[in-house]
Amino acid sequence: MPVDMSKYLSLFVTEATEHLESLGRDLVELEKTGGTASIDSMFRHAHSVKGMAASMGFEVAATLAHRVEDLVDAVRSDASLLDRELVDLLLSTTDTLLSQVRAAAEGQPPEDSGPIERQLSERLARITGRSPSPTKVAQATARPSAPPVPPAAPKAPAPAEKENPQERDAGLGLPPRFGLKVRIAQSCAVPGVRAFLVHKRLSGLGNVFDLKPALEDLKAGRIPDGLVSLELETSAGEAGVRGALGNISEVEVLSLKPVVFTAPSPPAPMPSPESAKVVGHEAARTVRVRTELLDYFLDTAGELLLATARIREVGKALPARSQPSLDEAVDRLHGLVKDLHDKVMKARMTPLSVITDRLPRAARDIARRRERDVDLVVTGADIELDRAILDDLADPLLHLLRNCIDHGIESPEERAAQKKGARGRVLVSVRRARDRVVVEIEDDGRGMDPEKLKAAALARGLITAEVAGRLSDAEAYTLCCLPGVSTARDVSEISGRGVGMDAVKRAVESVGGTLEIESERGRGTRFILKLPLTVAVVNLLLVAVGEEIFGLPIAKVIGAVEAEAGTLSRSREAALLPYAGSLLPVHPMADLLGIPDLPRVGPRPFVVMEAESGRVALAVDRLLGQEEVVLKALSRPLDLVPGLSGVTILGTGRPVFILDVPRLLAA
Amino acid sequence: MAKRVLVVDDAIFMRNMIKDIFSSGGFEVVGEAANGLEAVEKYKELKPDLTTMDIVMPFKSGIEATREIVKHDTNAVVIMCSALGQESLVMEAIEAGAADFIVKPFRAEDVLAVVKKVVGEA
Amino acid sequence: MRHVIFRLDKERYALPLSAIREVVVPPGQFTRVPRSPPSVRGVINLRGRVVTVVELRSLLGLPEPSPASQKIVLLDRGRRDLGLLVTEVDGIESIEKVAPAPGKPAASVRGVARLKGLAVTVLDPDGVDGAVAACFAR
Incomplete structure (x- = not known):
């Protein structure tokens, strides 16, 4: 029964992308704080991507994700392994994976990731001292002859071997003992776990003795020819034993017969398994809706409003006696449709974190390229906006961030000369102000020079000398949003404000927002975006x-x-x-x-x-x-x-x- | 009557795939959960004949969820969905009371073979 | 591949069927798009969607039409709403072999094909889309 994978593709693309983006964020966060809180979540993201990619048959991506998972796992046991170089490597792997996911979405072959995969393997070998295990993908499982994968060494400390899991009531005499031989199927991918399940199932019936291979070997998958033998003391009877094994796959009972009682070994206490740490959290009950569907809902709800208005219009031509009842019906319809429209609008509200979550990673990249030290602080990202506005805001925000780091924040030496801390700071803060959302992006860099901006605008004939003379400083800052000024190289270098501000301003205004700029020489610049909650x-x-x-x-x-x-x-x-x-x-x-x-x-x-x-x-x-x-x-x-x-x-x-x-x- | 299944996985992708496999095998998927917490709640609410459980999940791991479900209902049939390399976790889950396991990447016939055997239909 | 065959005056053109959402009759009145290039006839309300309608002839740099355009061919460009005014739509035909068009290459034109002995200019939907954007950007 072959599974048609193509129908899962779009889901794979969205989910894998989300996991990879989160992974990138976690990496940046981890490097910054040095804490271990995000390691588990990183592991989960890598792991999920591996599983999905393998199921989709994307071997290259699955392998990369597997390496990332292994490396993160190594970091989990020794956080000091995570140096800048490793973060770089993991981040670029994340990028490669993202582009492979994109390629998959477009039905293109993945880009060559051989070099990065080798780097990952080398790094892994250096850290763990063993070569990475192969990654299994969907096509491979289609062939039963696929080579068995040697299981990795157990990660958690193995619980102590227990041969006598239950205390026995010596006073009632001992139950009958059976000799049992089973074979784990050759096709089994994880014979160790299979055998462990057998052991566990039988332990539930009574006491296990003379287990061969020993439990440690069994769990590690060291089972010659898949053969397992043991003796079981149980009152369940032969039928009970067969029943317990009968519903386990990939296990064949070779022989089961009663044995003569020999002296039992002393009972050992059962180790209580370490329970995993649980974070108490009320999971939100949500369903996922494709964004196109949300757009469609909004369109349709909007069209219903329009259609209602149209009915009202047409009704005006009706005789006067029909008017009141029609008006009443149309009013009611309008009320319902308006309510529906409001609900759809509400469903479209999306937290700003959807776009601000990308900023830390971007800040790190830009800062490294420019050899700046920058701390990025984001506050209020849980505030929600209509997703149509958010979509249009992603690039402008990124652009403003780049502007702050590229042109605002000085080099560490320059900052030292100004008696500023060596690390620059960019603050992105979001807050609600009545029916608007205010997003501010602020740096503590060198600020802008209004005179230089005026001179540049003047030189390009964008303003007259008379206008330049009248402009306040605040007005002068907005000159950087004029196309000719913002793209002028010298201005971007001298006054410290870069390319494409006109595009930022246009994008903000096209969603009904405004862009204001405040700046103080030597103290920094603040971009203030005032946005409507909804556009509709x-x-x-x-x-x-x-x-x-x-x-x-x-x-x-x-x-x-x-x-x-x-x-x-x-x-x-x-x-x-x-x-x-x-x-x-x-x-x-x-x-x-x-x-x-x-x-x-x-x-x-x-x-x-x-x-x-x-x-x-x-x-x-x-x-x-x-x-x-x-x-x-x-x-x-x-x-x-x-x-x-x-x-x-x-x-x-x-x-x-x-x-x-x-x-x-x-x- | 078709056996009732609860599918637990934090990836919608995986849930959909598992759901399709079960539907094709004549099972009825009665619910799904995206994390361990939700899994325990859903189990108590739905009392499914069978639960498939991812191991690595947010809020509460599949192992912990399995432990709680089996504590709540000793006859619960929980099947772990694991990946290669997770052997020790699967064993931990078996310790916690999991009835069986399936290994990703899934093939429909493998999954159904394991599951049908567990519920005594094979 | 199946193509929609239509005419601009007497010349025959084709666009892949997969790139076309529907063919509609132009309404009596267009809403004018201020400061738009001359090729743009205006926008229409098509069942609640605002569709930009472009005179294809003018977009391709052909002389003004003698008969009025009779049909609007709506391109299916994702969420974009773009309609092309053409003289008449003839039907759907299969076109497999497309030869390069003579003259200098244009992004809107994929090439020429023969259909029942007659030449058909096969247009490229992305190219047409790009040409519309380009004429706005000027």
Whole structure:
């Protein structure tokens, strides 16, 4: 009955990946703290991967995992073996395994891991003084002729041999004794354990004497020809003995006959087996749901909301007498669907640890490459966010961490000169602030130089000298997020802020978050990410521009006014709208969006919004009202359009884009 | 009536595979547990005819769970799922009361042969 | 491999059936995508999904169509929603041998095949996908 392994592949890939990532984290943690707490969990991870890979028939991966398991086991008995070199080796093995798992996922052959496997074997041989045992994988078991694997030496101290496990009641006389010969099947992979089971089963019936081979040899699998003989004193009778052995696989009873009583050996006390240390913990009852399925639930729940809105819309055409009952039904439906939607949103909440767990490993790698000494502290990672936001946050966080270590933290010598501790510190802290989650990444490095940033932005023509003069330091730091500035090499070296900050800012803003930067020269830099808990439902102001409809997030709208074109002030060619005591620059929405503007007379509405540079007035054609909508993320290629933050479908069925006004103005 | 099985393993992957093997062999998998703690609870709740038990698991090892299950029900049939290289652990589990064991990587026919023998169907 | 055969004006093209989710009739109105490249017709609401629709002819750099495009071929690109406007869809045919296309190579084009004596340009779904992204990125 061959098992079709392909259906397990995706599960194998997810689980093996999780185990390997945890293994990497444990390694970094272990190296840092020097404690032994994570060794058991490391062993478990390696062990699980080995088992899974072997079952899937991925021989190379199984072998690597086996070596890791052996090495971790060695470290378990002697923690001093874990030096930096060994951590490096184990980490790169973990990486190799991860890429092999990825290759398996894509149906590709695994990358060559011969060199690393040799390194592992050498290291293992040096530590244990024996060559590593072969790893058994699924294909091998398909052939009964597979060579038997010599069992490893027992790891735990073996319990004392017990030939008389029970105290006997001497007063009642002795039960009959049987001579027994059994053979363990040649095909048995672990004859030692098989024989031990036989011994255990028989010990349960009475007392065992004259065991051959001796229990120690038996347990170690040293059983010539698989033959085991013993005498058993039991009142269970021949049928009882046969019964006890009858349901053990791979064992054949060769002979069973009564023997004449000889003097029994004195009873020995039964050793109480060492019980494994147990960590009390209430296991959470969870089921695993594929993330695509969660996305699908959210999509569907969102579409149900839209469909409900559509029914309400269509119902307006019904005669007035049918209205109340329809409204009531639609209200109830809306309530139910909203509740369902909320529950789905809740199910999507995922702790930030899913992404911060990768940071310690990354910090170690970056710090080693840059020859920096860095301590990374992560707090509050149990706080939850919608997984759509988390997915988009993984790379930016990593990027900010790299930025802090690459450019923020000074070399140990430089730090010493500044009278700072030799080890740099990067703190990643997460906290809830009302309906937002605030993630801060902070280093105690050299800080940024606002003047250098301004000069760089000026040199690239991104700002004018006038603007540069007006910028506060806080504003100047955000210049590093402008594409030209952040990629400028000299800036990344001089001011200490690197490549790709524009990408970070974009990613944070695309999920509805904001990025702020605080910095102090010589003291360090702090990146502050303020993120929404969820992205899905937003309140929009709908506006008409030409024949199109767009949504503006209400949260960013300050107000709306109507004004005659003639009442606008003008400064040079730009129009200015008087609003709340100041003059706001006017941007015709049609121009911003590249839509033909309709000729018009009379007053027109203006929407006042907050933008990067302050308040702006957007000239639109009509205000259509406010609506709570389900935001859909922009799928490729729409996400490439600057100035769009999402899309939704109105009750009428019409798709409507939600605008990101600051980016629209910047683009 | 089909024998009722409880499957204990911390890897979903392994659980699914074992479940499939049992289903193909005419057993009924009535529950699963991902760690030793849950295994003991589930055992008490479901009283299965047969329990397959992984050894290396979080919170509580399969050995400890087996010990508790057998203490709770002396007729419990617990089959250890072990890997090569875990011989000493399996023996410890047998000491703790495990009825038999199967060795990873699993082959359906091997697993079913062991299990059917243990429950007296072979 | 089975391919969906369609026409741009009179020219015949093919995409692997496995790369196509469905074929739909364009709605009366598209929602315009602001600041999008000219090849992009707009987005439509397809049973609650927002699908970006691209004029394939323009994407491939062909002249403007004489008859209006009649069908949208929806690519099945994971969770991406991308539709290609084509003149008409002819059906599904098996294409095995694909020869390199004459002229300079393009990522969107896998090659040419013969079907009942007539030439068919076989498109590469990933290449088409890439071309759409590329025209946005410009």
